[in-house]
Amino acid sequence: MKQDMIVVLDLGSEENPKIAREIRALGVYSEIHPHDITKAELDALPNVKGIILNGGKNRVVDGVEIDVSDEVYAHSVPVLSVDHKGSAPWPQDDDARTEKLRAFLFDTCGVQANWNMENFIADQIELIRRQVGDGKVLLALSGGVDSSVVAALLIKAIGKQLTCVHVNHGLLRQGEPEQVVRVFGDEMDANLVYVDAVDRFLDKLAGVSDPEQKRKIIGAEFIRVFEEEARKLSGVSFLGQGTIYPDIIESGTKTVKVVKSHHNVGGLPEDLDFELVEPLKMLFKDEVRACGAALGLPDSMVYRQPFPGPGLGVRCLGAITRDRLEAVRASDAILREEFAAAGLEGKVWQYFTVVPDIKSVGVREGKRADEWPVILRAVNTIDAMTAEIEEIPYALLKKITARITSEVPGVNRVLYDLTPKPTGTIEWE
């Protein structure tokens, strides 16, 4: 193993991710573990050079103050107690904190600043091989950032022992299924199962206008399709997953209440009984992107903007029809193309188009034409709890409008959504 590690043990702090990131910012790999980790579990972690006991306001759980076991205190590596509330006060000032951490890491523990993507990838490859042996791994590959980076890492570690399943449910953006096939099937020469399930999904969704119902149908049908593919393969005992650290935080820890349970589209029936392979579960989103870039994935995949699980299905408002869904997909592609050309890609957090289920009168080639409007949405946000709209230059809005109304069949108007969150949510459904 190439990297040294500092272990942060959670003694009820809400700042575990913060300290973990501060350690990584000093070039040292860090992992967060629960306070009740056993000595055996600790010993199984590679290259541990120091332990930080990170106390905080949730230290009292069910009336009892939690602590680590005596074995942890007696561990052969240095142990530092920090507390954001109580007995071992920790500086609030950023510089003072960095200095204290630096002294602990480099003077007390003698760690090497050897955390970088190259070493992380090398270590993960070793760990994946150790876990999987000559077993087979299955991965649901959406083409989104997380599952794409896991796929690239697994391909590098175990090659054809991995089978990726990509489900085209008809709700992906223009060019995405093709990109998955090109990058993973052709360029990386992976075992890729491409499932064309467009008709299945759209038939199930026909006539369904309630957004919750649409989401449920998409989620349930995805599981069904994936399960069918999984059952066709024999001898698979591992399931790769693009779990990343924020997913774990959002699911709650032993000392922090659950913010929300993490249900992803890839949730599987329990009787399939796989052991999970989750090599990104200690990475923050920006680190996942850096890992993807280091593995050679294209920028358009690694820096992809957030995309809802049910895809374009929630941007084709009300009951989805194939023609209106195509209007969403084509207008979204034009918007993305024009934003990229105007240098807004990577600057605006999220931008997309929505097509409501209404028509208005217009004129096309001298004749009356009842057609749909396309709504443009472009927002910036830090935490997705609130959002501001992007002030798009008028000339750009006019250009996008001209292109959409001339290139997208069935669309005669373009509107710009000026609403911040609140009162509007980012997505329309």
Ligand SMILES: Nc1ncnc2c1ncn2[C@@H]1O[C@H](COP(=O)(O)OP(=O)(O)OP(=O)(O)O)[C@@H](O)[C@H]1O
């Ligand atoms: N169309 C699809 N084909 C194959 N797998 C999919 C598909 N959609 C979702 N998945 C699986 O379900 C997981 C969760 O999907 P979700 O839409 O919640 O995205 P996510 O957590 O942002 O992950 P990603 O960045 O990989 O899309 C994905 O990581 C992937 O494993």
